[in-house]
Amino acid sequence: MSSIGSQVRKASPSVDPIVTDYAVGYFNHLSNVIHDAVQSKQVDLEHEIQFVTDLLVNAGAIKDKIDAVSKELLNNLSLELKENQAKLELTGDTSKRLLDINVLQSHNSKANINASLSMLGVNGDIEHAGRNMETRVDLKKLAKAEQKIAKKVAKRNNKFVKYEASKLIDERKESDYDSFFLEINPLDFGSGAGKSKDIKLDTFDLYVGDGQRILSDAQLTLSFGRRYGLVGQNGIGKSTLLRALSRRELNVPKHISILHVEQELRGDETKALQSVLDADVWRKQLLTEEVKINERIQEIEKLSDEFDEESLETRKLENEREDLEKHLEQISEKLVDMESDKAEARAASILFGLGFSAEAQQQPTNSFSGGWRMRLSLARALFCQPDLLLLDEPTNMLDVPSIAYLSEYLKTYPSTVLTVSHDRAFLNEVATDIIYQHNERLDYYRGQDFDSFYATKEERRKNAQREYENQMAYRKHLQEFIDKYRYNAAKSQEAQSRIKKLEKLPVLEPPEEERSISFKFPECEKLSPPIIQLQDVSFGYNEKNLLLADVNLDVQMDSRIALVGANGCGKTTLLKVMMEQLRPLKGYVSQNGRLRIGYFTQHHVDSLDLTKSAVDWMSTAYPGKTDEEYRRHLGAFGITGSLSLQKMQLLSGGQKSRVAFAALCLNNPHILILDEPSNHLDTSGIDALVDAMKKFTGGILMVSHDISVISNVCNEIWVSENGTVKRFDGTIYDYRDYILSSADSSGVVKRH
Template structure:
């Protein structure tokens, strides 16, 4: 019997992990309460329609009916007996305090079997129910007036202390500052506390880089800000680039223009008033209003908006032809670029970016660095790209030990200042420890000396008053280990000779392709998105067959492949240990745990469902799975996506120590500089080797920007 999980995966194969978790959470918690498929549609239909734009409303209703039927069967098997209440619950007896402290979610009421003699005051019950209905109507009306916010998983929550004075000032509209200051707040994910008593200060116009280890809550913090679960002044507009643009018939350029809601509303009103004037139905006030609209449009430079939107799209890699394509024609990666373009065009007061470089090639990253350096409002960006943060950030916020520490300057300055702070704290700790030991020696020496009793008592009181001495909280070093217990292979190891390849007869992707690699190779493939980098990797692996030419591979070559979409290859419903067990049966649990431990997935993390891990932790599980058979050659497609800085450094070190060959596609400048000795550029159906390495490639791109007017 198919479960609702099976139905969701088959009907929506490309569903986002967090949206999937949200939907299954709704079905898990409310499955027994749904009375028909229509109630299931009301609960999750809107989300499902956003996930699959190609399905119409009737299709989604049919799927919701299937989900309801599976839930009904499940509940019948798990709860064959149902106990009916002997009497209705008296709502008037529910405490006012518990109702006031409830969240905006539906309240759960424990219903107990009541005694047969229980009597209900019908009038009181009717009055209480009327009050409750009115309260829900007011709440629903208030919620409908709020701006729509990105989806926040139910497990994530935030709380903060705020004074009544601050709330009154915010509600009165007198607070016109664009600084964000949130004090004494907590953030948790399920039962796990991510931040405790933290403080976040964002000065208007500054660009903040949020850094910290994988799984500590950086993405969750952005979501709490975007959903205003943490109180941000109401007049500050927030845009969180998190979800890709929905695919429909809107051209890409028009989609970006529509993100400026002020301009769109003014233009719509202008068209309406001009229609009235043309029909002769306008009065004097409408003509005055039309003049005001023209003045406002001129003030915001509405006529220059299409050109500005086109420049943003071009910088992010959209050709003039692509800018006229409908959004439904683009893949998920390009729709994420569209979401970023819309955010840059809309110019919110607070822009929240979560790993914006993951979806971009080197050229687009360099353009984005230049563009954000002139950004006028506030930015908070989570990024693992060290060079990107050095180019963009004016401040760094470090998330560690359930708190946030601020540093002035770029990432390099943060590293230096943090090391200096740790050294000073260590010296202070050692000095305090020495002072305590000195006092303790005096106490131990004269404890039983009657003449020194008063002094001993004084020293004991002094020890009690000293603050609690805590050792310095240092983050553990990240270590990745790529096993290399294999024999040396004699060349040729892997090569392509005069290869020609295309996905369609009209478009030849590669012609006359000649490349080779050996066990000493450290090669990075770069180029614009769509130039064929991932295709080249698949040709090297033998997953694609060329139209002409040959692929030569050593008979003992064993390739380990890390996919750009590695999460799709993981079973998210099992824990990491079970994942390795299913892929490589026959070993003990201790051996699976040891393999995961080599990549930082140890202890409780190894037994948690893969779906509950952060993006970086999922990448580490993928590394553990990839290296299990001990390959002698690695082909890595964007391996740094979602990894934190420390893990990228550890990855570079492990690849340098590895005794086999490495070919990778990456846009991370830090990794390329640390690892790669050779650079291949995919462009115009050819692969060109650049002798000057990444510096020469960067100079070529900067020169292109100057020619195209981006600089």
């Protein structure tokens, strides 16, 4: 096959060598297969050779030459196949007989020996014959090679196709946390010493599973110690980029450790504090190894007493002990570097800052809800302190005190942070740089927080728009002159000159337009007070353990109230008491008899029937209007055109939230009670929501962790703490300062 290989390469001079190597290897494989008459029955030679021929042509090979090579190969292999089939009829099936040494001697390379073993029904390499071993093929290299082929084919055809990869590449099975951590972050002694921990990835493409490209010729630069906010519209691929980094699908240097907070922790009987300690697999493995080495050293000392001091066995044991003691010293140095002795105190401090009391830290992880398990995942990542910490919407599951703690913690984080977030206040506090992902590229706004980025981005867009309009005006001017004087003898030379100028101008694309989204809450008639009033209200599931005591509050038609406080302190309970879903043990709740309330929670988003369109679901859940009226109403919340008619399972998280907002407004509410309304909305969605709430003619009571949303909408802060709810004298930023001022000397936010 060496002659075929040279012919393939001669016919493919401009093709990437990795593609030609793949093709030659494929031809070699076909040649090996037809040596076995039994296996060859399963092979469609013409189909297989045509597959490789098309691959090479798509990658840039000379079609006529490749066709000639393929035809010659097909003829030769077909002839050999006929001879083997004839031999089979005489000798019968020998594939299950014992290993024939003559077969092995006829294949003098390891690759051919393995092929022969495969034909004889033996799996694995020759060294492992007789044992069931997995393939020795480097699956990572094979995956990388086939990705290159896919990109070459896609680029050649000017489209992006789903490439059918080798059957050797299976999707990675879910492994346990420890093995996956060590696979991504192998423990090496001193290998990263002195090496830069900056990350610079030049000109890479990134695809999602269905072949859709989300980044093209992108560059990713992360300077060690900086904190980057990754922003962009919902569905643009931010989480996909984080996932590719976390699994080293992008070429991050091996000596840089990575940890990604992506999923909630799987619950088991492990206590919360221990689960955080176990998250540092390096420390856990080093401590385990330290114990084993010490046990072995003790064994060696006992064994040494049984042999003569000058014996060979004694010298062997002494050499082993020296090696073990040297490795033990390395382990001790590593543990000292990572301050292993302070680990438990640090883990407890992080957990307490994220809302876990001392009692909760001793509870098993399977006793916590999904939101609290997400906090545990975040605590584990902060405890590990990787060189690159990847956070995906870390504030979604946190209350204001926990966000305040996390912001302060990250400000002093010694390594690199890359976080996806739509929480402006959080990004303003934490981010030193912003990366804007859009239009298959990454734009950098160095040294800017979110507000600075937003202003700079808008200025860039205006400049680009002006430049585009100036260029189009210049082109129009040239074209008008050409059209006017093209056939004028006196001006024809000048017209030809302008034609050449026009042809040399680069192709222009208009600046990317931001998708504008709008919300519109319906007008409501005025009501006379009291609208909602709580007088000396106490609530609990028994009188000895009250969740709320002596609450005196009221909501009016012009109210803009934010209800804040730590998770679990009774905020949602208070909302249910106000809406008379729960009856207080003491006190009174009074409402205007004509009052209509619009109540939004994440539960309402989760309860949507995703198999239906928004219009169909509304007509079933809230009957009484025509489809056109439902579509018009949905349009007021940015669900326009075909979005209202397609199944809701195809909508993004932000779009589903907008459907839920539209539904709660169908009864023209006087008061909006909103529980975490900004979750899952991107920046433009949050802007639209804030603008709609400002214009709403009724009252608003909102539970939210998003400080920027509260600051823009609310003029009144209610704080739930110490078993009651009281008005806070100040803004949301004053409340944040109050939380931080209550932090103890270790930096932990005290829970009230």
